[in-house]
Amino acid sequence: MILRSPGVHETNRAEPMIVESDMDLQNDSPLPADPRLWSRAHVSLWLVEMAKKHNLPDVKVERFPMNGKALCLMTVDMFISRVPVGGKLLFKDFQCRLATAIYSL
Numbered sequence: 001m002i003l004r005s006p007g008v009h010e011t012n013r014a015e016p017m018i019v020e021s022d023m024d025l026q027n028d029s030p031l032p033a034d035p036r037l038w039s040r041a042h043v044s045l046w047l048v049e050m051a052k053k054h055n056l057p058d059v060k061v062e063r064f065p066m067n068g069k070a071l072c073l074m075t076v077d078m079f080i081s082r083v084p085v086g087g088k089l090l091f092k093d094f095q096c097r098l099a100t101a102i103y104s105l
Helices: 040-054 068-072 075-084 087-103
Strands: 003-004 016-019
Touching: 040 068, 040 087, 075 087
Parallel strands: none
Antiparallel strands: 003 016
């Protein structure tokens, strides 16, 4: 989920509005909800799904030879260096999934 502040024409509420992210919120996804539990195969599946969903060119799975815990340690610049077109989007989606898992405990 992405949190967004109210716009100019919206009311001044104390709580931010919640906007859906690119996460698959359905339970039919084979990916564990908590990305810290992802295996290397899960990471590869996530990359392929995101590339298809967003028509990302040149997402090479072999540039991410890691599990979900290792992805947690990556910065946005590390994502961008591996995927110049779409790295920031991948980083944001991963961070949203991670935050959802952490704060749903």
